[in-house]
Amino acid sequence: MLNERQKELLKLIVEEYIKTARPIGSKSICENLNCSSATIRNEMSILEELDLLEKTHTSSGRIPSEKGYRYYVDNIMQPKELTGEDVINLNKIFHNHSLALSDAIVRSMEIISELTNYTSIVLGKSSDENKISKVEVVPISDNNLIAIVITDKGHVEHKNVFIQEKVSLSEIKQTVDLINKFIIGTPINEVSKKLEYEVKPQIGESIKQQKAIYDALFTAFSEFQQEASVKVNKPSNILKEPEFDDASKMRSILSKFEDKELINKIQEQSNGINVYIGSESEFDDDVAIIKTKYKIDGEEGTIALVGPKRMNYDRVTTLLKFIKENIDSE
Numbered sequence: 113m114l115n116e117r118q119k120e121l122l123k124l125i126v127e128e129y130i131k132t133a134r135p136i137g138s139k140s141i142c143e144n145l146n147c148s149s150a151t152i153r154n155e156m157s158i159l160e161e162l163d164l165l166e167k168t169h170t171s172s173g174r175i176p177s178e179k180g181y182r183y184y185v186d187n188i189m190q191p192k193e194l195t196g197e198d199v200i201n202l203n204k205i206f207h208n209h210s211l212a213l214s215d216a217i218v219r220s221m222e223i224i225s226e227l228t229n230y231t232s233i234v235l236g237k238s239s240d241e242n243k244i245s246k247v248e249v250v251p252i253s254d255n256n257l258i259a260i261v262i263t264d265k266g267h268v269e270h271k272n273v274f275i276q277e278k279v280s281l282s283e284i285k286q287t288v289d290l291i292n293k294f295i296i297g298t299p300i301n302e303v304s305k306k307l308e309y310e311v312k313p314q315i316g317e318s319i320k321q322q323k324a325i326y327d328a329l330f331t332a333f334s335e336f337q338q339e340a341s342v343k344v345n346k347p348s349n350i351l352k353e354p355e356f357d358d359a360s361k362m363r364s365i366l367s368k369f370e371d372k373e374l375i376n377k378i379q380e381q382s383n384g385i386n387v388y389i390g391s392e393s394e395f396d397d398d399v400a401i402i403k404t405k406y407k408i409d410g411e412e413g414t415i416a417l418v419g420p421k422r423m424n425y426d427r428v429t430t431l432l433k434f435i436k437e438n439i440d441s442e
Contacts, residue, residue, distance in 0.1 A: 121155050126176045126184045130422050133354045135173025178390040185387050185425050192426040206438045218343050224431050225346040230419035234343040235379050242300045249288050254278040259332045273328045287325040303333050344369050353420045380405040380414040385429045402428045406439045
């Protein structure tokens with residue numbers, strides 16, 4: 113159990129290190145605690161023995177350990193109030209009635225990525241819970257289309273589709289009408305199978321244009337299925353932090369953001385705003401993940417922010433709490 117001075121010392125070291133990314137020496141915090149440098153060094157040694165602080169190889173100063181961050185989050189940290197500008201920016205998204213709630217969640221997490229310089233993740237409704245409501249195709253040139261998929265939950269995805277040969281509007285319409293006839297009401301994770309075994313036999317092999325359109329849309333649907341429930345925003349943000357300026361570490365982190373199976377493990381099971389520091393998650397020992405689950409129409413998803421262990425925990429927890437409250441109030 114820490115006494116009040118030790119708690120205050122740990123708080124100062126954690127919050128100063130979060131700001132500067134530099135080890136903290138005793139002299140820099142003497143004035144804050146109104147103690148001698150010798151007293152501070154002694155208290156630092158006690159915190160180090162408790163595994164709450166650790167020394168770096170390059171300095172006599174201390175930095176928080178993983179256990180130190182955990183103690184800070186659980187026992188010391190106070191949530192930081194949002195600025196008026198933060199509230200205005202996020203409220204604009206949730207009060208925009210032209211946006212489906214799922215899209216508002218994605219957009220609000222994009223804003224949080226911009227505000228914090230961390231990577232945001234939205235793990236939405238699983239693809240087996242989204243059924244196809246409608247497929248539309250909008251030609252933008254002779255060889256380029258935009259495929260739009262709308263689900264029964266109001267989720268909208270679009271993807272650019274390139275077709276090597278020129279196609280006529282009438283063939284596009286016929287192919288899309290045929291696809292809609294077979295797949296409306298189908299869970300999105302079953303669409304590829306239905307296209308292959310039920311729609312493809314209906315496409316006349318002699319009608320080359322329809323076959324080309326079908327092949328392009330089949331590829332698009334396969335990508336929709338993979339992307340329907342995962343949104344990773346600004347994965348390179350974390351690389352701006354000094355902890356990740358090593359080239360091999362950069363490659364490792366970026367590859368993890370591209371690993372859909374690993375990203376899906378971020379799905380939160382517990383209530384509340386939850387903080388996972390370093391080895392507490394399966395993602396990476398050098399990052400912290402703050403996340404919470406949400407419900408839309410009885411279906412659960414997860415919103416998360418990924419940053420260095422030297423994360424602004426007080427600000428991020430407040431931002432996620434604000435978004436969760438807005439989702440729950442809809």
